Amino acid sequence: MSTMKAAVLRKPFELVLDEVPVPQITEPTDVLLKVEMTAICGTDLHPYEGRIEIEDDVILGHEFLGTVVEAGSAVGQFSPGDRAVASCVVNCGHCYWCRRNDPGRCIGSRIFGMGIALGGLEGGQCEYVVVPNADLSMRKLPEGGKGTDEDLLFVGDIMTTGYEAVRRVFTPGDTVAVVGAGPVGLCSAMSAVALGASQVVVVDKVAARLKEAEAIGAVPVNADETNPSDAVLDLTDWRGADVVIDAVGHESALLSAITLARSGGHLSIPGVYLEESMTLPFGELWLKGITVSGGVANIVNYMDEVTALIGVGKLDPSRMISHRMGLSEVTEAYRLFHDHEATKIVLDPTK
Incomplete structure (x- = not known):
């Protein structure tokens, strides 16, 4: 079985870079994404500091973008080779609230890297991640426009x-x-x-x-x-x-x-x-x-608007980035973020 590098939270304040199995698609609506860029969010500090109690050995991270490696048989919007950004929250798409265009209240909402209590999805501070319900949860990166990959990375969470x-x-x-x-x-x-x-x-x-x-x-x-x-x-x-x-x-x-x-x-x-x-x-x-x-943000409702405003230069979230580091430096990156020595840290899984 092939392995990958991942930021694994052993227990509060004990974050390590570890070798773990590459995740596999299990549902026809899943996509396997090769992560090209990921970030540390303030919400990641909740499990890191022990303010959210989660199980040991969880891969953290819910801000990421990358390239589709494999798409499930029921995925209609994405094919291998497409570059995309994922919402930090995965909604079911068919419950009472989703049907009423209010996915932030979805009873089946899952958040990447926040443990079993919030859906059990492994996070994106790693080399590969599975994105469920991909047609709803992801957006293709636009070609052209004023936005960079670093701007579009934040469409999945903080900017939106x-x-x-x-x-x-x-x-x-x-x-x-x-x-x-x-x-x-x-x-x-x-x-x-x-x-x-x-x-x-x-x-x-x-x-x-x-x-x-x-x-x-x-x-x-x-x-x-x-x-x-x-x-x-x-x-x-x-x-x-x-x-x-x-x-x-x-x-x-x-x-x-x-x-x-x-x-x-x-x-x-x-x-x-x-x-x-x-x-x-x-x-x-x-x-x-x-x-x-x-409440939980309706990320999927506003990703397209935010992407469009980034494309015309009205939003410029990458200006907040204070540190660009390799995933191999993730332990130090969390220390910097926890100690308020960084505003926003972006991690490169290839380094």
């Missing part, structure tokens, strides 16, 4: 996650406030600019992240130096933001986000929450009449 967080609640001309200038926060801000926000405010405490937010057209607010609520009120004639994005997934960020929203505004939460409960100012939410939306 950030885009959907804005798009689902947005009206052109809105003021959008983003709490958290990590990769998803920056993608949200970039999306708001591309979609026609009148102004975009990004709140964080890290100067380098705020500098990047300013470079993509947002107003940076350092929460250590300025009260974010005062800053947003000053920019909106004391109304508050029409749309607020919580791109962090932490109680402190959520509390801050609620204060930034205007009465009748929208709070959109792409940040991942694992807590069963937390204390919230529900009276303020009720009085303001804030609409709250969150």
